[in-house]
């Protein structure tokens with residue numbers, strides 16, 4: 001078990017900066033998840049920690065020790081690859097024990113550890129098979145077994161579940177949570193699936209173009225995103241955004257698309273240029289409701305346990321509304337209103353940073369009294 | 370309107386039975402073509418086999434039926450020079466194949482995987498070397514062999530054959546290593562392996578097909594080589610088979626031992642045939658399936 005610390009870590013492939021000066025502290029025993037859009041450098045960051053890719057600049061510490069120039073084979077980590085990367089010419093048992101053989105452990109010790117891991121992962125009956133004779137889920141378990149057997153200081157996972165079907169993915173997700181509960185080792189997990197990120201993580205790192213956008217607990221990132229990117233990245237369907245019309249706005253009165261203005265909520269906020277509302281924060285109301293945003297009903301997706309409605313606010317702007325229960329009976333093209341609670345409104349400044357909203361509301365209520 | 374949208378322009382077509390006939394004709398044509406090529410390619414070998422079983426006057430009569438007279442082979446196997454040459458050839462071909470495989474594998478790992486910046490240049494240089502005809506390097510090679518003091522020794526051939534076998538061995542193995550998934554190697558590094566252990570325990574077992582084909586090709590090349598063997602070897606007891614066959618003599622100066630030469634050619638081809646049959650499955654088998662999600 002060990003903590004992992006990155007200090008000003010950068011990586012460039014040729015002239016192309018993939019990781020830009022990242023500082024990060026991962027605590028001992030923590031389950032840390034890296035998420036971000038495709039190509040943002042998640043895998044590269046993980047490989048930098050593993051030592052599979054040398055850093056261009058900066059330092060990596062594992063367990064408080066500087067390991068920047070220590071080769072991958074000596075870092076005492078385990079890595080689970082997206083493609084599993086099982087040795088095709090070895091059976092499951094040897095795949096798992098190969099690291100121990102390399103470390104020259106005794107035969108009995110090796111057998112004891114392999115048996116223990118195989119039982120833990122319920123793959124004891126597969127030990128004599130070759131990887132190509134296994135299903136995707138079984139290969140995944142073997143890959144995890146191979147990582148587990150060396151009793152590493154840190155586990156690294158690179159999208160380990162992305163090759164599995166939905167049911168199996170859910171099952172394995174649950175098992176990984178359980179595994180972390182059992183071994184309590186530091187785990188770093190890369191994914192682009194936000195469900196995985198939200199459910200697995202103690203803390204999430206959101207990466208974008210080689211930079212950290214925000215680090216925090218899942219709930220914290222969801223409720224208090226640092227900026228527009230994080231707000232739009234977490235949540236499905238994603239957050240609804242609408243620009244504010246600055247020219248038409250004056251102090252305390254801000255105008256946006258669809259001809260709505262909401263002096264009460266927005267007054268006092270410093271220079272917001274955009275508002276954001278999550279789909280589940282919106283309610284469909286009749287078009288005449290005072291203070292509601294007006295639009296026309298476009299279409300609805302009924303998913304059984306919930307429904308998603310699409311409401312057009314302007315030529316270019318369609319908002320989503322998500323809710324549970326019986327879907328409402330609107331017809332296409334019918335004018336509808338969208339209502340929300342003041343505290344669910346997000347404001348973003350010109351640079352994309354979220355403008356703290358609690359104070360905005362309080363100022364507003366104070367001002368209007 | 371609706372009709373116009375759904376009707377397609379009917380292409381001109383013949384009846385079904387016409388197409389069936391065409392299909393049969395095509396199959397027939399294909400087999401005829403294959404047969405013609407096979408006959409053209411195999412006839413010389415067949416002719417050698419037939420001739421090798423004839424002796425004396427029978428050789429001068431045209432006949433496609435082997436006469437099952439094995440006296441040529443009998444004489445050949447009691448010819449100490451030929452049998453010695455067979456052993457020499459085996460040793461030379463085996464040794465040069467092994468050496469070029471070992472060097473080739475190490476070179477291929479370096480060129481194919483380690484991020485060497487001059488790697489490309491080296492690979493191109495290797496390719497350039499194999500472009501030169503043998504005659505060009507012959508005299509230079511002769512000097513080198515002289516300096517090394519290997520003249521008229523089978524080891525001269527082992528050394529000089531590397532110049533022929535190493536380039537393509539390196540090429541075949543390099544491209545094969547490049548196609549192996551990088552993650553396998555990274556997994557091995559994470560498992561604590563040194564570079565050498567990665568090579569011997571993870572890559573080598575997967576390179577079976579490439580090693581088999583590269584090894585086979587270089588064995589055949591070394592086994593059949595004539596020019597170097599003729600130039601660097603002076604005496605009969607050190608000769609390899611291709612030259613020994615060329616220098617076979619009859620019982621008198623004026624007799625051309627055609628039957629024996631044919632018998633020798635057949636004998637020399639057999640080991641290669643056996644090797645190809647042994648390794649063909651290996652060459653075809655793709656061992657990597659199952660490494661990565663399938």
Ligand SMILES: Nc1ncnc2c1ncn2[C@@H]1O[C@H](COP(=O)(O)OP(=O)(O)OP(=O)(O)O)[C@@H](O)[C@H]1O
Pocket residue numbers: 013018036037038039040041042043044045192
């Ligand atoms: N060896 C390399 N040489 C050059 N560029 C590379 C190399 N490896 C990665 N890159 C580039 O670095 C960027 C980040 O790659 P990385 O694999 O870390 O993305 P990722 O966040 O893991 O994306 P994904 O979710 O698709 O796996 C990509 O634009 C990629 O093209």
Ligand SMILES: [Mg+2]
Pocket residue numbers: 042043044
């Ligand atoms: Mg990736």
